[in-house]
Amino acid sequence: MKNLTWVGLIAIIFGTACKFNTGDKTVLPIYGNRRPVTKMVNDKPVTDTLYQTISKFKTINQYGDSISNKSLDGDIYIADFFFTTCPSICPVMHRNMLNVYNAFKSRGDIRIISYTIDPKHDSVPVLKKYADKLGVSGNTWWFLQGKKDDIYKLSESYLVRKPQEDAKQQFIHDGSFILVDKQKRIRGAYDGTDPKQVEQMIADIKTLQNEPDQIIAQ
Amino acid sequence: MKLKITGAISAVIILFIASCQSEESIEFRRYYSSGALVYQTHCQNCHGINGEGLSALIPPLTDSIYLKNNKTALACYIKLGLNRPITIKGRTFDDAMPAAELSPVEIARVLTYIGNSFGNKLNTINEQAVQADLAKCE
Numbered sequence: 564m565k566n567l568t569w570v571g572l573i574a575i576i577f578g579t580a581c582k583f584n585t586g587d588k589t590v591l592p593i594y595g596n597r598r599p600v601t602k603m604v605n606d607k608p609v610t611d612t613l614y615q616t617i618s619k620f621k622t623i624n625q626y627g628d629s630i631s632n633k634s635l636d637g638d639i640y641i642a643d644f645f646f647t648t649c650p651s652i653c654p655v656m657h658r659n660m661l662n663v664y665n666a667f668k669s670r671g672d673i674r675i676i677s678y679t680i681d682p683k684h685d686s687v688p689v690l691k692k693y694a695d696k697l698g699v700s701g702n703t704w705w706f707l708q709g710k711k712d713d714i715y716k717l718s719e720s721y722l723v724r725k726p727q728e729d730a731k732q733q734f735i736h737d738g739s740f741i742l743v744d745k746q747k748r749i750r751g752a753y754d755g756t757d758p759k760q761v762e763q764m765i766a767d768i769k770t771l772q773n774e775p776d777q778i779i780a781q
Numbered sequence: 782m783k784l785k786i787t788g789a790i791s792a793v794i795i796l797f798i799a800s801c802q803s804e805e806s807i808e809f810r811r812y813y814s815s816g817a818l819v820y821q822t823h824c825q826n827c828h829g830i831n832g833e834g835l836s837a838l839i840p841p842l843t844d845s846i847y848l849k850n851n852k853t854a855l856a857c858y859i860k861l862g863l864n865r866p867i868t869i870k871g872r873t874f875d876d877a878m879p880a881a882e883l884s885p886v887e888i889a890r891v892l893t894y895i896g897n898s899f900g901n902k903l904n905t906i907n908e909q910a911v912q913a914d915l916a917k918c919e
Contacts, residue, residue, distance in 0.1 A: 650826075697836045
């Protein structure tokens with residue numbers, strides 16, 4: 564009988580230890596450079612941290628609507644870089660992204676944006692057709708066409724590998740999904756070709772949604 | 782006596798069939814397992830780990846009737862790509878499939894893999910068959 568009590572006690576300790584660990588992981592890291600800024604508030608110097616954020620951009624979505632960084636103000640969103648005729652990693656990425664889309668489309672509280680890195684071919688009608696065939700409708704998932712140089716430059720602020728063209732005129736690019744918070748800070752980067760990492764991203768999005776708006780992280 | 786001879790003959794026949802089958806199944810297994818690797822490298826990104834395709838963009842590889850009816854054309858599709866609409870499981874797919882740089886034996890391996898996965902049952906498609914099919918590509 565005494566032994567049993569001990570077993571029970573140990574089980575409780577282990578059980579709560581595990582719970583403590585999972586409960587602890589409620590804040591996602593903030594990626595990118597940061598620098599301190601000192602402002603005068605009420606004649607007193609106050610030091611704050613300035614985080615790296617996504618740069619401004621101007622694009623058009625699959626419906627022909629103008630979409631800029633402002634269109635995403637106050638949104639949690641996921642971004643990736645792709646092109647519609649991509650024979651390599653894009654189908655895997657968007658097969659996985661389709662799971663994310665299906666998980667959140669009815670709630671409408673996150674957005675997905677896919678920038679084409681081949682704007683010459685991927686015009687608005689081409690992007691619309693691609694979205695239709697993928698089974699994407701509404702405004703949860705936008706496929707964006709912008710100026711090629713701008714998009715390539717923009718990829719740097721998402722901390723992904725800058726797209727390149729090889730000798731065969733094939734585009735080489737990064738298969739990452741980037742999770743961006745309401746303040747346009749990068750909170751996660753996932754391999755879009757790996758279903759397990761994409762599952763983790765779905766969990767992280769929920770964590771991010773539950774985060775208080777004015778959080779002081781790290 | 783007669784019974785013994787019949788017994789011996791049937792034993793030999795059974796043995797013969799059994800050895801034949803196992804040789805066939807060795808060939809099948811060799812093609813199938815190496816075909817799985819070709820599939821992973823050249824096909825899986827688009828057609829998926831379970832041959833499920835992708836929405837209306839990329840056809841699934843689960844239409845056994847289509848595969849059976851077009852068995853001798855499949856090698857050419859892989860070698861040259863496909864640039865015309867096809868109907869798979871009652872749905873039309875009109876996006877192009879790029880040509881794959883694969884040797885005839887690799888095509889045979891991957892066809893054996895696809896032809897006997899995802900609910901398909903085409904048995905072994907060997908190198909000789911692929912060579913013959915490739916000679917008739919349009």
